[in-house]
Amino acid sequence: MAAPTQESTKHHVSPSDATTFVQSVLEGNGVSKEHSAIVAKCLVAADLRGVDTHGINRIPSYMARIRQGVLDAKAQPTLTETTPVIGQVDAHNSFGFVAAHMGMQKACEMARVYGIGMVSVKHSNHFGMSAWLVQQALDEGMMSLVFTNSSPALPVWGGKEKLMGVSPLACGAPGGEKPPFILDMAPSVAARGKIYKALRRGEKIPGDWALDAEGKQTDDPAEALKGVMLPMGGPKGSALSVMMDVFSGVLSGSAFAGHVTNPYDPSKPADVGHFLIALKPDLFMSMDEFKERMDYLYQRVVSCDKMAGVDRIYFPGEIEQIAEQTRKSDGIPYVDAEIKALNGEADKVGAEHIRVMSGR
Template identity: 35%
Template structure:
């Protein structure tokens, strides 16, 4: 099915309204998910709606949170999300980071008692819109085994760094610290295809290409896949995200993170509250004039784009570039949604008495 941005946005807002969100929060949550779909990151867009509804029905998501600052200095803060949608809590926190950066040069916010916050890029880009450098990271469902282990201890724990440019789109480094995001496995499951070797291991630690391996005790591998290929580096990056997002804020960390996936239940012995995020904003003009920085960012992009290619038909891809072009295409031609997700959305609509998603002419 191909649907327009406005149709998908309206449907998504209606789902959040049916959950009891305010109009402001429903519109914001929908905006975060829609940016993911618009930028071609299909695993984190409306395909995630069923997960939010499921957690809300289990009373693990508060549709009307009282988000508040619980600790603060001029440049830092800790925020309690009151079990709200991470899609709402994280933008609130980034606004605080930006306000602190506007006054003091940088702002750093650690968040506890939140939920899945969508794509990290959405939150980092909020800073870019203010000519700042944005940072966003979060811990997540424990699906990843550390190097030399077969026990699920960490999440895919994404991190994002976003840099403003001039004539070019922002440079956005947005990535999971695992070999692959769980959403990639879900896409493979819907397509009934195997996943590449090196993404997951089975319950005993052996390589497998089964996209359902996690449901039978397997685990995702850290970025690098195994020690010989640098998995200890992915493990280190993931650990950094977990510590900044949760140990620092008072959220759950490691294997205690309450899961977003349906086949896991929250641990009975939490060490914190909810899941955690870490966000930051830095003013470019705290280091050099913004126009100079953007000129040199353009030069950086231009030079890397002109790097000698191995294959003349495949040049260097700048971080964030594929997503930028996907957004241009989908804004014009609509958003493709696979049949399995369409089925899920119809079920959600029926469950919440929301008008079903229909594809009007684009």
């Protein structure tokens, strides 16, 4: 019998134990209780939704940034209201999660009164999976647009050097009886986090995700990280990444045009920018009518005639919601190497090791 691979050896952790673990490591690194709770919730939300690339496995790289002094564990973001519907958060190099959370909270507050709220965030850090911000707005009954820029990973169309970020574009709208609409996508064929995850897990990647340093297609994640990510849809994907830089970087006053620092590079602050909009859905009709229309759209999408080989059609965000239901009851699966790296972080600050579910 073949030896089990890292992929087949999974340790399941309950969402509440994952949250407690992350909070204690963060607090051990000087992050306040309030901020630790926000960061832990967002990271565990990613793991629950099956977005393992942006979950608690990011902890070692974030803690390295704190230890190196390029992410300020104690910084408190500040907010300035520019007009009744426009605000700006200066993250002061705090966690992107904390600054963006504050920004979306303000955008929703503005939208509740004026119909729309827009908040720009500067001098921030990586905020992981954008969908947690869409969910934050949905929890307030709001539609949203969530943009961020990120470190160079993608060439512009026709170029060969890394210049633009694999910067995700996300948006959402509430449904009625049916699931909400949640689109959260990087403008590359795949998020770069999927390459880091494959590297962590000793797996290969599909050949059409990235080019190596010589410009050749590769299925080796280590070689892919030396090269460039491929944009989705050719020039259209690279144009979307420029769009994320215009709205998140140029407009906010943060780094742009290839000057955001990679979250795995602990040599200098990241200076990421974000752009957040919350919109009240019942601006032009009652909320009930809006939700009925969303449910009708859902029904039309998922029940359309399927192409050969397709069993089921999903609404954007639905696959992740299904993963969330399963993982809430079965726990979140991590491989040995991930558990070891997380416990290594706990050891550095004298926190307890992550609790793995027994009998799994």
